[in-house]
Amino acid sequence: ILNVEQSPQSLHVQEGDSTNFTCSFPSSNFYALHWYRWETAKSPEALFVMTLNGDEKKKGRISATLNTKEGYSYLYIKGSQPEDSATYLCAFGHSGGGADGLTFGKGTHLIIQP
Amino acid sequence: ETGVTQSPTHLIKTRGQQVTLRCSSQSGHNTVSWYQQALGQGPQFIFQYYREEENGRGNFPPRFSGLQFPNYSSELNVNALELDDSALYLCASSLVTGRYNEQFFGPGTRLTVL
Numbered sequence: 001i002l003n004v005e006q007s008p009q010s011l012h013v014q015e016g017d018s019t020n021f022t023c024s025f026p027s028s029n030f031y032a033l034h035w036y037r038w039e040t041a042k043s044p045e046a047l048f049v050m051t052l053n054g055d056e057k058k059k060g061r062i063s064a065t066l067n068t069k070e071g072y073s074y075l076y077i078k079g080s081q082p083e084d085s086a087t088y089l090c091a092f093g094h095s096g097g098g099a100d101g102l103t104f105g106k107g108t109h110l111i112i113q114p
Numbered sequence: 115e116t117g118v119t120q121s122p123t124h125l126i127k128t129r130g131q132q133v134t135l136r137c138s139s140q141s142g143h144n145t146v147s148w149y150q151q152a153l154g155q156g157p158q159f160i161f162q163y164y165r166e167e168e169n170g171r172g173n174f175p176p177r178f179s180g181l182q183f184p185n186y187s188s189e190l191n192v193n194a195l196e197l198d199d200s201a202l203y204l205c206a207s208s209l210v211t212g213r214y215n216e217q218f219f220g221p222g223t224r225l226t227v228l
Binding site for chain 1: 117118147149154155156157159160161162169170172204214215216217218219220222
């Protein structure tokens, strides 16, 4: 049984502050690591797909790093804004065709306080 | 480009009943996956359909079944509903040849079983 863990479970951050949270996953049979951003009552939105050890991806104020050898990924948000409030999910992909689906963590619920 | 849509948005059923949830894929996508998100958990993979056949399955009993149609839309059927089936059901579409199983999600159907 694959285990994907995210921490912290929830996070309150002041507007303008930077923050980061963690996703840990099995380091064996790694294929891809996905980050999603999920606002209440909307569809989960794909942020990054990361595949190579040492990968760093950036999208605006959000960036992510990947360490496949030790099985973790960090998501960073610089200068948090109220619109960053959402649940951030990571998901471990362990097959090319997707027949095994994605294995998700429980998410980090981020609240930005004005 | 039309995103993934799901219907209905919410529904309430009683224990023992049967339910059908529907999903329309993103334009051009040929693969559909279904996930169940119970309260406080991350989404869990139910199954995936490609070319109208089940292509992979998670740890769910046979009373969870699905269909994919020639236009790639899909249904999730659950028979003999149990209280624990209360959850958000997410549909995701992708290309089987797509980049690292990148999946695009709908907003979900909230099922309550009483």
